[in-house]
Amino acid sequence: QVHLVESGGGVVQPGQSLRLSCAASGFSFSSYGMQWVRQGPGKGLEWVAAISHDGNNKYYADSVKGRFTFSRDNSRNTLFLQMTSLRTEDTAVYYCAKGWWMEGLENWGQGTMVTVSS
Amino acid sequence: QSALTQPPSASGSPGQSVTISCTGTSSDVGYYNYVSWYQHHPGKAPKLLIYEVRKRPSGVPDRFSGSKSGNTASLTVSGLQAEDEADYHCSSYAGSNTLVFGGGTKLTVL
Numbered sequence: 001q002v003h004l005v006e007s008g009g010g011v012v013q014p015g016q017s018l019r020l021s022c023a024a025s026g027f028s029f030s031s032y033g034m035q036w037v038r039q040g041p042g043k044g045l046e047w048v049a050a051i052s053h054d055g056n057n058k059y060y061a062d063s064v065k066g067r068f069t070f071s072r073d074n075s076r077n078t079l080f081l082q083m084t085s086l087r088t089e090d091t092a093v094y095y096c097a098k099g100w101w102m103e104g105l106e107n108w109g110q111g112t113m114v115t116v117s118s
Numbered sequence: 119q120s121a122l123t124q125p126p127s128a129s130g131s132p133g134q135s136v137t138i139s140c141t142g143t144s145s146d147v148g149y150y151n152y153v154s155w156y157q158h159h160p161g162k163a164p165k166l167l168i169y170e171v172r173k174r175p176s177g178v179p180d181r182f183s184g185s186k187s188g189n190t191a192s193l194t195v196s197g198l199q200a201e202d203e204a205d206y207h208c209s210s211y212a213g214s215n216t217l218v219f220g221g222g223t224k225l226t227v228l
Contacts, residue, residue, distance in 0.1 A: 004163075035217070037219070043221070043222075044121065044124070044207060044219055044220055044221035044222035045156070045158075045164070045207045045209070045219040045222065046121075046219060047209070047216065047217040047218065047219060050215065050217070057215075059215040059216060061216065095163070095164065097164075099166075101152050101211040101215075101217065102152055102169070102170060102211070103169050103170070104154035104156075104166045104168075104169030104170075104175075104209075105154070105156070105164075105166060105209075106166045106169075106175060107163075107166075108163040108164045108165075109163055110161075110162065110163050111163070
């Protein structure tokens with residue numbers, strides 16, 4: 001059974017940094033591309049970033065490019081999202097998800113809340 | 119990376135059918151057959167309902183069906199049940215290794 005658990009959310013001030021983690025279990029982690037998706041308060045889902053199964057290819061939404069870095073440790077079955085220069089508009093629940101463009105995001109975690117506020 | 123357009127709300131009575139639309143452009147929904155739909159009960163993990171426009175993952179009831187015409191994709195929920203009350207989100211591959219979502223539709227079962 002696939003299990004994804006996000007952690008690392010919290011309250012930070014604009015301009016500060018935060019690192020999110022996503023612990024995965026129940027599947028062959030190193031064989032799958034993974035993604036981060038967020039949902040701001042009262043908003044729809046927003047794609048944030050994707051990483052290939054081996055971590056060699058990373059893709060970002062324009063809204064986070066240059067500020068967020070997506071990485072993975074296949075030996076620990078863990079994803080990381082390093083977020084820098086945070087803005088108030090980055091306030092959202094951040095979900096990690098298993099899947100790629102064609103087959104959809106077939107499994108999601110329950111999310112971790114990030115609040116950017118002065 | 120402009121968001122896809124969904125109606126903010128939809129509703130239907132138990133047993134009825136409801137269709138939710140998802141409008142994009144000729145660069146995303148209209149070009150690729152990589153439209154997905156997700157069901158999201160607040161506070162829970164989103165659930166994949168439909169991928170590649172009309173395919174259902176195992177375990178998803180056939181009451182949920184997807185289609186596409188031009189730049190608009192649609193999700194139809196037939197035989198509405200109380201537990202179908204949730205937020206529904208569409209997404210489409212938008213090329214250049216990017217994904218775009220819709221604004222979400224809140225489905226109310228009357």
